[in-house]
Amino acid sequence: MKSVKKNIPAVAKNYDHQKIEPKWRKIWDKTSLNKTSDKTDKPKFFILDMFPYPSGQGLHVGHPRGYIATDVYSRYKKMHGFNVLHPMGWDAFGLPAENYAIKNKTNPVAQTVINVKRYKEQMEMIGLNYDWNREINTTDPAYYKWTQWIFVQLLKKGLAYESFAPINWCPSCKTGLANEDLENGKCERCGSVIEKKPMRQWVLKITDYADRLLKDIDDLNWPESIKESQRNWIGRSEGVNFKQEVKDLEIKFEVYDSIPQTFLAQTFTVIAPEHPMVKDLVRGTPQEKTVLDFVEMIVDKKRKNKFDVENDLEGIFTGRYVKNPFGTGDLPIWIASYVLVDYGTGIVNCSAHDERDFNFAKKYNIPFKTVLLPKDDDLAQKVKRNEVFYRQPDGILQSPEEFKGLTWSESRQKIIDYIVNKGLGERKVNYKLRDWVFSRQRYWGEPIPVVHCERCGVVPVPEKELPVVLPKVKFYEPTGTGESPLANIEKWVNTKCPKCKGKAKRETNTMPQWAGSSWYYLRYMDSKNSKALVDSKKEKYWAPVDLYVGGTEHATRHLIYARFWHKFLYDTGVVSTKEPFMRLKNQGMILGSDNRKMSKRWGNVVNPDDVVKNVGADTLRVYEMFMGPFEQEISWSTDNMVGSRRFLERVWKLQEKISDGNGPVENKEFEMILHRTIKKVTEDILGFNFNTVISALMILINAAEKVELSRDNYEIILKLLAPFAPHITEEIWANLGNKKSIHIQTWPDFDAKKIVSENVTVVVQINGKPRANFEVAVGTAQAEVEKIAYALPEVAKWMAGKQIKKVMFIKEKILSVITD
């Protein structure tokens, strides 16, 4: 790292951040400045950071960007008289701690304690005003008691169930994973190719909440991109299920179609290779073995993830037919590699108006029909000859006869009604969202609080007996057999059935990392309650989270899971709001100075410890807020940080200008800047435009240096800066003789009278080009402005010998003259 030290100016002798910053943090700690009141007499504001996973690396300068923003915002809210809840905790279960423990033969519990301590020190060093009395840790039994409690409630309501369906299995992490944990078919954590593996697992019925999760997105004050990601992830689609039967067999089934407009073009049916119906279809046929071999080949390819979606388009005819579904003939049933077994019914009717079906039919010479034609005649001929694939919203429907001439898009609802009325099928809604695979075959997670009894089957652990404490083990290695390492602890596994007192075994799977974070925000409201997840009075006061800040990477996992659990807790009466997080802001990532993600691997990591030591926490904070728009990704630049340091030094030096003279010095122009800045800062903090706040404050300081600064006005400046630079402003505030902390002062109001100026600049444009500008009194009329303008030589020059054709006048802004 380039040395920061070189840029520290000589004035540092006076502004000694190394002395000031720790001093004030100690005093704030002693006076409980950051403690959140339990009284409910003031309006509340709940502002939350996505709590971190405390890794062994500690924080780099990119991490605190969001923390600083919420810190600024919460200080600002406090100065506006709000009772602010601004807490922090640790999402400490998860694979890295466990893998580290395996590698170094340490204990994840001990390692977590070390990591948390380090994170906390770093956060305190930056001057973040968290109320540490409410600190939580997902790995604390007193905390995960309630995570387990929620699971038991889900189980009781039938929203948690055991499944034996094939799931995503990471061969390297040796655990099952949820759909949300994959990236392009690979393990999000280690990058291994995921296999499909049938095994017993716990699954949460998030799909029961799909509709509400979708609908309520509309009311959230969240970034549009996140809302759109969630909508896509839920993937609601409306269509019909056609009822069909297999010719010569006693098999009935349904096929889902979300675009049934072209249903009369359907000429064949495809079924997923792994579909259970396949065996019944081909049983006893001459091609039974060939088909089953083919199926095995495809299934194996898919299981090993060697199936190439783009290029592997394979299928085989089953020898069976769908019996005349639409009165236009039987449809041959094929097995096709591209059909998904777990979407819709796993069986699909195909036509020339679906691109994949089109390509499949071409490859296997299955006959086509076309019922949708373009307006363009040449193209229509090509479509008729099946030379090109065609499906466009403005394509014209040819059949059924009743709908001939309608476009593809306008016929949709009508066709659906037609299909339903004719009894061919029923309306059906499908979702892309899958139920949440909730068990992990690993050690470092919350034990699933369930007992398997020989007689009673699955029995939840009684609420009185929660938490089921994660036992200490000698070896954390995953077994790889689909059992967690807990399975080897016989003393722990063997237990009694809570119902019949007979022999029983504990569930050895643990919960995924997302469990503890799906409800943690609630616990901050009442972090030490041993009787309830959260006291309902406290919940009613604090909920919902007013402002939530974190990275975009949680768009479709944490933020969906938490909304799901919250809605469930709403249904069970634990919480009083439908949604957990009203407003969401995403911080842009801070990259290394080489424009790459900060990582040990690239050697571009900047440690906040060094920055704080060299230039101070306040400089770090101001710089991170100033460097660019909050939501935008941006590269770190230690060189640019100097500007923020200089800015604070100038604020510091203003002390020399203050005399206890005879009150405020009259300077209208400066007061205008001051009050405009109050207005701008007040508004821009609310809008998360921190970069422009700092720049406005810089302008203000530049102006303050040029005037006789009154003590009152200096104090206003300090208050505006206090949320950003809490230490230096507190020090100067005290130097000015104030006894109480600046952070409990009232936010300054701007004086509306002082922000209006008497004069404005009017620009003169001649034929669209700005040629001159001058000051006039506010409200000066057109005639007067024209008179002044035409007298100016730089205007007269452009108008000499020309006729005025048109004059455009916008009061207090512009005089636009058009000549011939």
Add this chain to the structure above:
RNA sequence: GGGCGAGUGGUGUAAUUGGUAAACACGCUAGUCUUAGGAACUAGUGGCGCAAGCCGUGGAGGUUCAAGUCCUCUCUCGCCCACCA
């Protein structure tokens, strides 16, 4: 393939929402002070041009007295999702 977003000086970026493009900051140039400067302060700093002036917000059109901002087309980049019938 689908969705979302972004393209402005040497650099990070700003622009009262259609009204003097480049505020603020970094860097750079010159000067002052200094034993010294990698400190501070002062002045300057979009491009071309001696100048008058012309050009300038990815590109091409358009609307308008006036466009970074609105419309049409287009190019480039980033992120997320992706066999979802």
